Amino acid sequence: MKITFKGDYALKIMLDLSLEYGGPLVQIKEIAKRQDIPKKFLEQIVVILKGAKYIRTVRGPKGGIALAKEPAKITLGEIIRLIEGPTAPIACVSTTGRGKCDFENRCVFREVFGEITSLINDVVDKTSFADMVDRHVAMGRKRVMDFSI
Numbered sequence: 001m002k003i004t005f006k007g008d009y010a011l012k013i014m015l016d017l018s019l020e021y022g023g024p025l026v027q028i029k030e031i032a033k034r035q036d037i038p039k040k041f042l043e044q045i046v047v048i049l050k051g052a053k054y055i056r057t058v059r060g061p062k063g064g065i066a067l068a069k070e071p072a073k074i075t076l077g078e079i080i081r082l083i084e085g086p087t088a089p090i091a092c093v094s095t096t097g098r099g100k101c102d103f104e105n106r107c108v109f110r111e112v113f114g115e116i117t118s119l120i121n122d123v124v125d126k127t128s129f130a131d132m133v134d135r136h137v138a139m140g141r142k143r144v145m146d147f148s149i
Contacts, residue, residue, distance in 0.1 A: 018071035018129040025064030077124035088117040
């Protein structure tokens with residue numbers, strides 16, 4: 001599994017909104033600044049997250065974005081798969097995008113990569129954004145992300 005900039009940014013957006021959960025709507029430009037994400041790229045990711053019903057948006061001068069679900073009900077795995085696709089390092093061990101290979105029945109690597117995929121899924125599917133908020137706070141950071149100087 002490889003996380004691209006797009007996947008990394010999506011996770012950062014979700015963490016930022018998780019830290020703000022229950023508060024006022026957050027403006028896209030605030031997240032772009034706090035997370036150092038180009039605004040146009042952030043807007044593209046927001047469209048994907050909104051389409052998948054992870055976030056909600058409100059237009060207008062007092063508008064912004066917010067999580068559509070509680071952080072505890074959203075896992076890292078859900079967001080990674082939404083943005084990046086299957087977590088398997090090779091297609092033949094993916095349960096969602098399984099690729100057929102003529103060598104599959106005698107491939108000594110298939111089992112190892114299957115184990116790697118299971119380990120990855122175990123971690124990302126049990127780690128919620130509420131867990132990530134807890135980790136953020138445990139690092140001594142504020143609950144609300146304030147990077148102003």
